[in-house]
Amino acid sequence: MNARRIAIVAKKELFGLSSEKTIVFAILLQVFIAMFSSFLMVGLTAMYDPEAIEGYSTITYGVGYAGADSALIDEFEKRDDLVLHRMDLDVALVALRDRAVAAVVYVPDTPPDAEEPVTVTLYLIHNDLQSSVINVKVKEALQGYEKELREVRADRMTSFPVRLNFPESGSGENFFEFVYGLLIPLLALLPAIVSAALIIDLITEEYQRQTLETLISTPVTFAEMVWGKIAACEVLVPIQAGVWFLLLGANGIAVDNAAAILLHVSVGGLFLILLGALVALYYRERTSAQFIFSTALVVVFLLVMAVPYNPLNLMVRLAVDTAGPVHWLILALVAGATAVLGWITTVYARRIGEAAPPVR
Amino acid sequence: MSLATSIRTIAVWEINRSMTTMGRNILPLAAGLLILLVLVTVFAAQSGVHMQDGMYRIGIDDPDVARIVAPDSRFAAYLDSGPALWENRFAYDIVIMNGEVYAADTDKGRAALKTLERDYETYVSYVAAGEPDLFAAYPLWIDLQYIKSEIDFLATQSGQQVGAPAGARVPPTPSGPVEAVTLPPSAMPVSEDDLREHLEIGGGHPLKRYTGIISGDSAMDRLRTPSELSAPLPFDAIVLVFVFIFPLYFTSQFFMMSVMNERVGRAGEALLSTPIRASAIVVGKALPYFTIMLLIVAAITLFAGAPLTILLPLIPVILFFLANALIIGMAARSFKELSFVSIFFSTLATSYLFFPTVFANTHIISIISPLTLVVLEIQGDGFTAMEFVYSTALFFATSIILFYVGTVNFREERLFSEKPLASRLMDFISGGISRSHPHLSLSLLAAFTIPFVFMVQMMTLILFFNIPMPLSLVLLTVSAAFIEEFAKSIGLYAVARERPGFLTVRNLLLGAAAIGLGFLIGEKLLLFVTLAQITESIFGSVLFLSLQVLWMPLLLHIAGVLITGGFLLLWGRRAYGPGLVVASVVHSLYNLHFLSGALL
Secondary structure, eight states: OOHHHHHHHHHHHHHHHHHHTHHHHHHHHHHHHHHHHHIIIIIHHHHHOTHHHHSSOOOOEEEEEEESOOTHHHHHHHOSSEEEEEOOHHHHHHHHHTTSSSEEEEEOOOOTTOSSOEEEEEEEETTOHHHHHHHHHHHHHHHHHHHHHHHHTGGGOOOOOOOOBOOOOOOSOOOHHHIIIIIHHHHHHHHHHHHHHHHHHHHHHHHHTTOHHHHHTSSOOHHHHHHHHHHHHHHHHHHHHHHHHHHHHHTTOOOTTHHHHHHHHHHHHHHHHHHHHHHHHHHOSHHHHHHHHHHHHHHHHHHHHHSTTOHHHHHHHHHTTOOOTHHHHHHHHHHHHHHHHHHHHHHHHHHHHHHSOOOO | OOHHHHHHHHHHHHHHHHIIIIIHHHHHHHHHHHHHHHHHHHHHHHHOOOSSTTOEEEEESOHHHHHHHTTOTTEEEEEOOHHHHHHTGGGOSEEEETTEEEEOSSHHHHHHHHHHHHHHHHHHHHHHHTOSSHHHHOOEEEEEEEEOOOBOGGGGGGTOOSSSOSOTTSOOOOSSOOOOOOOOOSSOSSOHHHHHHHHHHTTTOHHHHHHHHHHOOOHHHHEEOGGGOOOOOOOHHHHHIIIIIHHHHHHHHHHHHHHHHHHGGGTTHHHHHSSOOHHHHHHHHHHHHHHHHHHHHHHHHHHHTOOGGGHHHHHHHHHHHHHHHHHHHHHOSSHHHHHHHHHHHHHHHHHHHHHHHTTTTTBGGGGGSHHHHHHHHHHTOOOOHHHHHHHHHHHHHHHHHHHHHHHHTOSHHHHTOOOOHHHHHHHHHHHTSOSSSHHHHHHHHHHHHHHHHHHHHHHHHHHHTTSOHHHHHHHHHHHHHHHHHHHHHHHHHHHHHHOGGGOOHHHHHHHHHHHHHHHHHHHHHHHHHTTHHHHTSHHHHHHTGGGSSSHHHHHHHHHHHHHHHHHHHHHOGGGHHHHHHHHHHHHHHHHHHHHHHHHO
16 A cells, blocks of 8 residues: 555545536535535524514414413413404404414313313414414413412412522524534534545546546555545545534634544544445446445444444534543544454455456 | 237336345345334334433432333433432533422523423322322313314415414404304213223324324214313425325335336347337336326325225326326436436425325315325325315326426327436427427427426416415525526527527527417416415416416516526527526516515
């Protein structure tokens, strides 16, 4: 194995990537996925619930109230974002269908201290984003009513929960968990997956286009060629992930311990790339290799996610700065597994290289 | 040989070949991986997902309180004495002392507090569920009923938000006739034991909701306690995307690879030298994959117990995936290009299918995605023939055109050339332009681009229609103009590239007139068939402004091509980009002028 020759092969592959501009598509793809997931979480919620961003209520929703008087009316009056309209149920339902009110509640005349429960009927618009927002608001009013009913019936209870007093928390959704618990590991990982898919294409292409003989006729050995390709793919991983973190930083999302996360991503990425390389060397044909690899990828990810202290979890912990020194231990373990895989790849590639037909 | 027999020959050959190249090698490993997958899934189901473990640090002075947060792995809990906690309070996101909760004044602290509040709710309900008198602990039950309502597409016209009805303070008066409804019964329809069981299992389990999408719900599922009223994310479509679209995408990959394999090392040369027509080859190769995809979807449908009519809107989707696979397989230069281009376009296509479905039941625009029809059909609402045409016409049209382009170019000199992606696509386009009647071809080409233009414009419409009003209109106008100018000039550019001598002043004038006319005809034809509902809204008038008077848009279309063509003629191919920008600006100004006239 000669490092200089590996570098030459790697350079050639990187040059090929940049001349084909495929990497542009890869990056566009990642941007699109990030946009897509953020749109789902942040965009849709924000669109329909301005409070999610602003933190204070500007919009009031009308709620139709039908049926008997109850303490629920007081609960609604405590809120300034819900306005109660007393109306008949049939009229209220037509108004709901017209979207003149956002929800309708019907309260039966069950007395608060009755044996049986109070069954309130809540009408919402089916499968609608607005219903999700109104649901949260009505839920809080109903919980207040439930608390009141529980107090009325308290003498029938036998056990009581530990009491906790919560400080007044601002209303509105908080996207911290989504950004740090999902988006950041996703963005860190996408480059690794892209690179792993890339190595399969690079290796199977040599086989299917029968360009191997030309390559082997140069002083570069087969194993060096494989490692050159692996190096080219691996280089892309931390670069892309690093750019993501810079972009996140520019958007005001600070990622702690970025360097440590990049280390984890690089090692994990190398593991996936080696896995892809082995599959590609075995099948030498793109369709089969990609099929097997993508199935294997699902297995690996399910397994990794199910284990506590997995690298993805460590990335989350590192990003929010709650990871202890234990992450170095996990990094060492993953690096060890990667080294074993690397050794297998080298041995396998050497064997293939020796079995290859002599240069004509 | 007749066309049908040759198609059959090719299809049989395709099946045999893919079985022999792939089947034997892959099956053992695939079976092993499948078993592993099942094992890992079982393991993951037991162990849970450990993605967000230990995100928050919480300091607690009471072991009883610590037990509340113990089930939530997002919290790393530290037990310590009160004074020690207070001293190190900045190391924690939340500190609980003497039953008082203190949260750090950071985003993280607030997020931790929200999570803790939810955990506390769960804990309180857990305690209450053990009560002997269930209706003392759970005195309030909510019967959730959903009402269907579709808002008019014109709702956004006045710039109001879709979310909140205006003037909520004023009691509403019903617009239509009021039907009498029977009042819901006040008695609990379900027995106490069932309710207790429901509480113990946790009726609000997120997965349950997704299995319920297809299977429907009972009276028990509608009954909840107030704390179980979780906001339902109206994203049934996500599940449908996973269930239906991913298998389709995956299978189309095999077709793409089969096309690509014909080109690798000129393997398809033998096939091309046979007297079989290119159309028979393309259809014959696609047929097995089409059948497999249809079978997969049918199997999923039967398995889920959904009506088989949902296959109808999925057929154009299958065709669309196959058509794209054909073109990408024919155009990609290398495997890596194939991978990235195909993943990129399938993501785009999936989002085109997915975004509108979010507004199913809400908004008429959702019908532009065939998946919405699937949602409607599963809900039991069904769809009309008109809606079917409306949502699938673009898919059928684009698929047919793409298949046509693929067939025309399924020739040796196109398949085996080593040019970059963009210029190969240009070759495909110029391949469709006849040498003897270039202007007629240009005109037809312009008409054929219309379905693609509409598709892309629909995409921008979906992306922009929730942005506040003036901005969304401007964005929409500019992007619509750019897309149209690009589509109109692409043919001219392709010809100018292939035959530099073609672009004379006379030919430019003639070509521009032909393209303008073709574009207009195509636009009108498709609009009348399908998009009447959208064109009536303000957004429609932005996209399809050019329909009111005929000669004005014709002149506009011709002028746009003339500008781009003029740039090409004067400064060569490098000026294509600037020419396109200038033409789009002119086009946008025209649209904005008319629009502001219409708005004032």
